[in-house]
Amino acid sequence: MPGSRACISxxxxxxxxxxxxxxxxxxxxxxxxxxxDHLARLKRSLAAVRIAVPDVDTFAETAAELxxxxxxxxxxATVYIQITRGIAERMRAPGPAIPTVYIETSPxxxxxxxxxxxxxxxxxxxxxxxxxxxxxxxxxxxxxRMQATDKGVYEALFIRDGFVTEGTHTNVFGVKDGTVLxxxxxxxxxxxxxxxxxxxxxxxxGIPISESPIPEPELTRLDELFLTCTTAEVIPVLRVNDVAxxxxxPGPITRRLQSAFRRLSRRA
Ligand code: PLP
Numbered sequence: 571m572p573g574s575r576a577c578i579s580x581x582x583x584x585x586x587x588x589x590x591x592x593x594x595x596x597x598x599x600x601x602x603x604x605x606x607d608h609l610a611r612l613k614r615s616l617a618a619v620r621i622a623v624p625d626v627d628t629f630a631e632t633a634a635e636l637x638x639x640x641x642x643x644x645x646x647a648t649v650y651i652q653i654t655r656g657i658a659e660r661m662r663a664p665g666p667a668i669p670t671v672y673i674e675t676s677p678x679x680x681x682x683x684x685x686x687x688x689x690x691x692x693x694x695x696x697x698x699x700x701x702x703x704x705x706x707x708x709x710x711x712x713x714x715r716m717q718a719t720d721k722g723v724y725e726a727l728f729i730r731d732g733f734v735t736e737g738t739h740t741n742v743f744g745v746k747d748g749t750v751l752x753x754x755x756x757x758x759x760x761x762x763x764x765x766x767x768x769x770x771x772x773x774x775x776g777i778p779i780s781e782s783p784i785p786e787p788e789l790t791r792l793d794e795l796f797l798t799c800t801t802a803e804v805i806p807v808l809r810v811n812d813v814a815x816x817x818x819x820p821g822p823i824t825r826r827l828q829s830a831f832r833r834l835s836r837r838a
Contacts (some may be wrong), residue, residue, distance in 0.1 A: 573674060582652025582670055589664070591615035592652040595633065595769040596678070596800045596835075598642035599667040603835050605630045605636070607763045611702035612651065613702060614652060618703045619801060621655050621669050629673065636675045649795035652706060685828060686803050687820050688724035689809040690784060695728035695735050695758070704756050711738040715820075725797060727810070730758055737797055744784045745794035745823045754781040764798035764831075771830045777823060790814070794821030803835070809813040 581633040583589035593612045596603045613626050633649040640647075656667030697710045715738045725737045734742050737752055741762040744751040750772050756760045772779050789795065795807040796814045804827055806820035820828075 576611065578670060578672070579657045581656055581657045581660065582714070583656060583658050583664060583667070584652070584670060584706060586660050588656075588705065588709075589619070589703050590621055590652060590654030590706045591621070592650065592706050593753065595639075595649040595651070595702060597633075597637055597642065597649060597675075598835055599645065600629070600634075600637055602630060602633055604763050604767065606776075607766065611761065611763065612653075615704045618700065619655075621653060623653055626814065631674070636673060642675050642677060643832050644683050646680060648676050648678050650674050654681050665756045670793070670828065677825050678801065679806045681802065684724070684805045685770065687806040687808040688797075689725050689796075689812070690723055690725045690737070690807050691718055691811055692729050692734070692789070693726045695730035697728070699755055701735070701759055702755070702761060704760055714738045715796050722835065723809075724805070725807075727789075729786050733785055734760075734818050735759050735783070737799075740797035740799045740802075742784070743768065743796050743798065744788070744791050744792040745796075745818065745821060748823070749778040749780050751780050751782060751784055751792075752812055752822065762798055762800075762804065764800055767834065768798055768804070768827060771827055771834065775830060777827075790818070796820075796827075797822045808827065 594606045595608045609626055618624055629651060637643045637647060652672045653707055654670045655664055656669045658664040658667045693714050718726040725740055727737050727742055728735045736742055736759040753759050770777055789810045790813045793816050797805040806824045807815060808818050
């Protein structure tokens with residue numbers, strides 16, 4: 571239905587409690603990139619928050635149909651999927667409810683400048699202990715992103731116990747002496763689909779990987795630093811808290827992975 575006709579109850583638990591989960595899938599000229607991985611992550615998120623939705627596998631076809639109906643099947647686009655627990659009384663333990671399922675498509679306006687590099691700040695990671703669940707409760711992420719915008723930079727990197735976990739909407743990778751470093755996939759980060767693809771590309775290209783967290787003071791001593799996410803792919807980081815990373819230019823491994831990702835996604 572047209573977005574303007576969609577109605578959601580004010581008693582929907584998503585609205586009152588941020589009680590829900592979501593996914594964002596990228597579509598390249600009508601091809602949904604890594605849709606099985608996104609739906610698998612969605613199932614894991616749903617199971618973790620105890621929302622039962624039996625027909626998640628049908629969402630791939632729904633998404634493809636929506637892209638066609640919105641004439642986005644020949645363009646770059648995103649598919650947003652949100653599921654909340656549904657309608658339930660406020661301030662009570664939620665009983666069985668019919669989950670609200672919402673799927674929409676949007677044209678992707680690529681921010682081409684991002685692939686040439688960005689600046690970031692670091693901030694304390696004040697989020698909860700299950701950042702691996704892709705929940706719609708994104709207030710700490712939104713507040714940190716606002717602080718980044720206030721400082722005129724693209725992203726804020728979260729620091730927990732002295733180590734970089736991830737960005738507000740990105741996973742973080744460093745390069746030191748030829749090895750690609752990134753936080754292990756535990757409860758403190760979202761296991762990004764782009765992150766998984768990047769690690770696969772590193773293996774295919776023979777680039778060594780270490781899934782170990784980067785200490786904050788090491789950030790500007792790295793040879794290269796970059797971010798990944800579904801909508802912006804691979805983004806070089808040139809400055810952290812106003813200090814240059816290496817020579818302040820996108821590094822060779824970052825560039826290699828950027829082009830490998832581009833080739834893979836456009837051929838998917
Ligand atoms: N980390 C967080 C907190 C995110 O919100 C996202 C994406 O929205 C990512 C990482 C990157 O995940 P993906 O590559 O699946 O887009």
